Amino acid sequence: MSRYGKLRKEFMQKKNVNDTLSFGEVRGEVEIITIGDEILIGQIVDTNSAFIGQLLNMNGMSVKQISSVSDDRGHILAALDEAKKRADIILITGGLGPTKDDITKKTLCEYFKTSTRFDEEAYQDVVNIFATYGKEVTPINRLQAEVPAICEVIRNKNGTAPGMWFNVDGKIFISMPGVPYEMKAMMKEQVIPKLRSQFKFPVIVHKTVLTQGIGESTLSEMISGWEDSLGAHNIKLAYLPSPGMVRLRLSTKGSNEHELNAITDKKIEELKHIISEYIYGYEVYGEEKETLEMMVGQMLLKNKKTVSTAESCTGGYISHLITKVAGSSAYYIGSVISYAYEIKESELGVPHEVIMKHGAVSQPVVEQMAKAIRERYKTDYSISASGIAGPGGGTTDKPVGTVWIAIATPEKVISEKFLFGNNRERNIQKTANAALNMLRKELEHLA
């Protein structure tokens, strides 16, 4: 048995493969091949694969491998051959431009031992694109309408390169342009509906629990028993860390969406009892991704409350996160960035003696900063932060990464000390996330 045959057998023997049953001739295993030197030399980041992976996944298909290869005939042929052995559906992007360095179409003809034909509809799309710019089709662009004889054309309303759909030996090959917005429209409007109409795929449910303020390994130890219990329900858990936060993704696959949702929700309920204080939100796959600043924004908006910030070590980053959200002017009023001691004194009323006695990174200073900005900017809530972002400025008492954060509310001022790491940029990010999470917790007390 070939390695691939063996590999497939291994996959089949795995517990969850019973769910990826064969419907029609296709099992729903997909590979993506991206073609283009610019990816291999790192000139562009391949965002297409992530888009495709997400879309396929939401539609019950699993991507087994993504391969990026260069604009090289031999290399493309080898990649097609390998993908065909492993997958049922092969999605190819890139290399369809009109210039000489783009050889995907020619190579597909060679691979499928076919010649080209002129496609009237594809040509019409080229004509329309040129008409948008008030231009006639150039000879080199007329060639874009030459397609492999055995393919079905996937029309492209946004560019000159038609997509191509091949059905050979029970395998589907789909070639699309690499330009993200052309490919995206093709995937959403044509490729996915066509795949769904021809094959039946399993249901996949992903739900993500968002945590803040607990490290990956501590979290993993706390929930280890719960994690072990997931296997019995065929739920996979993934840890997705970013500065100061860990997202926990639960994934499961089957045929009954209702049941899959129910069991996943049940497990999330159990998790809540273990780590409730660290959970700041949830993401359901397919719905818009929620950030902490979006969540805080929605809570402020809903309760018609406003916020201001007084920042030192974060240097405006908290305000930036808040104002990145469209519509934030409804609840965000403004900030004082008091980087220098003098500004903390003159603008935020921190007494000179307090700074001298306790230092700028201290509880009395951040509490005064939060109190002062809230009053001065007449907001309901305020956030303040003062810390040693690094690399310089650390002492034995207050090493780099020491941060004080305060939140002023209509009733009180609360504050907390943190010890983050020694990377300046991450310390700034972690401080901002911790501050937003402290505010979120306070806002939860509202209706």
Add this chain to the structure above:
Amino acid sequence: MSRYGKLRKEFMQKKNVNDTLSFGEVRGEVEIITIGDEILIGQIVDTNSAFIGQLLNMNGMSVKQISSVSDDRGHILAALDEAKKRADIILITGGLGPTKDDITKKTLCEYFKTSTRFDEEAYQDVVNIFATYGKEVTPINRLQAEVPAICEVIRNKNGTAPGMWFNVDGKIFISMPGVPYEMKAMMKEQVIPKLRSQFKFPVIVHKTVLTQGIGESTLSEMISGWEDSLGAHNIKLAYLPSPGMVRLRLSTKGSNEHELNAITDKKIEELKHIISEYIYGYEVYGEEKETLEMMVGQMLLKNKKTVSTAESCTGGYISHLITKVAGSSAYYIGSVISYAYEIKESELGVPHEVIMKHGAVSQPVVEQMAKAIRERYKTDYSISASGIAGPGGGTTDKPVGTVWIAIATPEKVISEKFLFGNNRERNIQKTANAALNMLRKELEHLA
């Protein structure tokens, strides 16, 4: 001849392979394997591969393929096997976390038929990481120091997972964590120097010209004649756009570093005559990357000048960029983020009538903002910005993307109007970059 043998022969026959000559046993052909379900389901975009590709390329190595596979034993084994057939150096990222879903290390042991050993140095790194957070190493993290017996450890100063270097059958396998900043530090500080010390790669010279304030296509038209002249000198040009800026990278490869530098410098001199007003700096590969905010910071520092900002549409982003730079407290004093009209009036002395008459996004408003913050925060220079970031708030007169920026200096206040696009996040970034560039131009008048 096997398909891979054939493929290699084809590569060898290609023109540029004379440059990637074999030195020692290694030809410098590299493959990257990224491991992790989160890439395949599109939950994260794989930015690691682009970083690695770029770094290798600049050091004379060519990436032949990037493969992304899932956290699945059989699949990882198959990917290693395939990569080994094609490449001499295989870089692997991901799957090294302490949690149960990470199986790369275990699988590498299986692949190389080796067991694990406890590595004292790796353990010391784990201890140090935990010490930074004032914590003891947990049992699960102690396991991070268990490494495959036959590997050399690549130390990790930024995380708990050591990198691993394998030299088996004349092939190099390097396994690194998937966390970008851990992997990046490892690549730059250890993997690249070690590869360079063991093998000889061709000399590659990259120099980058940094431009601000001109779009990619206009730029391309302006320099088209110059661009055509590069081919004769075997210099490749790449356009690397980011919001409001385009970096032009000139790359050339050969054996004589001195000659390569000389011809590249000559071409850059020619370019200066064509687009001097848009060039704000240069980057030489291997030297630290200079951002506009770093450049401005150095100019302020050198001239012992200070700066403050008064921001509206950028919501703290300009301050964030300035304070991201270590040591910025020497020249950055603070900011007022006047998101609401009231703050522009109460804190920055913008007369109510002026806002009523001209609108918050107007020349008199930004000029007053810049003047006021400079005086109030007692700085030598100041930056102010007010604009419509979008998506809402646009009018026929002032569509989304309209931005006014002012700079106050000890002598004067200058201001400029911009019309950016309709993407909120990019408008914020473009505004910040344009503002920093305006300040840079003013600072150039200093000695």
